[in-house]
Amino acid sequence: LNGNFIKNNYPTIVFNGNYYPNKKLDNIDLNINFDKTPLQIISIFTAGILSDVKGNLTGALKLKGELSKPVLTGNLTAQKSGFKIDYLKQISYRITSVDKCKTSDETLLEITNKKN
DSSP states (O other): OEEEEEETTEEEEEEEEEEOTTOSSSOEEEEEEEEEEEGGGGHHHHTTTEEEEEEEEEEEEEEEEETTEEEEEEEEEEEEEEEEEGGGTTOEEEESEEEEEOSSSSOSEEEEOOOO
16 A cells, blocks of 8 residues: 645655455554644544644654554654643643554553653
8 A cells, every 4th residue: 555645735644555454463564654744634533522623743653453453653743733622611732742652552642742
């Protein structure tokens, strides 16, 4: 698999790797690179939970494992980013760095504020 998502003639997401539909285990091996990718792309997954999502992501993720139990690891950096948690209504959050992104462990997303 090879592809990209383009915004204003600029590839903001580039992916490459393999999917093996006949294998039962370890059938996904995909590299995903983000380059000033608008964070708003997550809005379709977070409707009713997060709003006012803004900013950009840069970094790389590795997607491995199976479709039923994917493992997503890597590092992303958020630039000028933030969101509101709808349940808390008036509270907004600003993100300066996302350090871990995993789906197989207890840690789904770990966010730290780092100033560079």
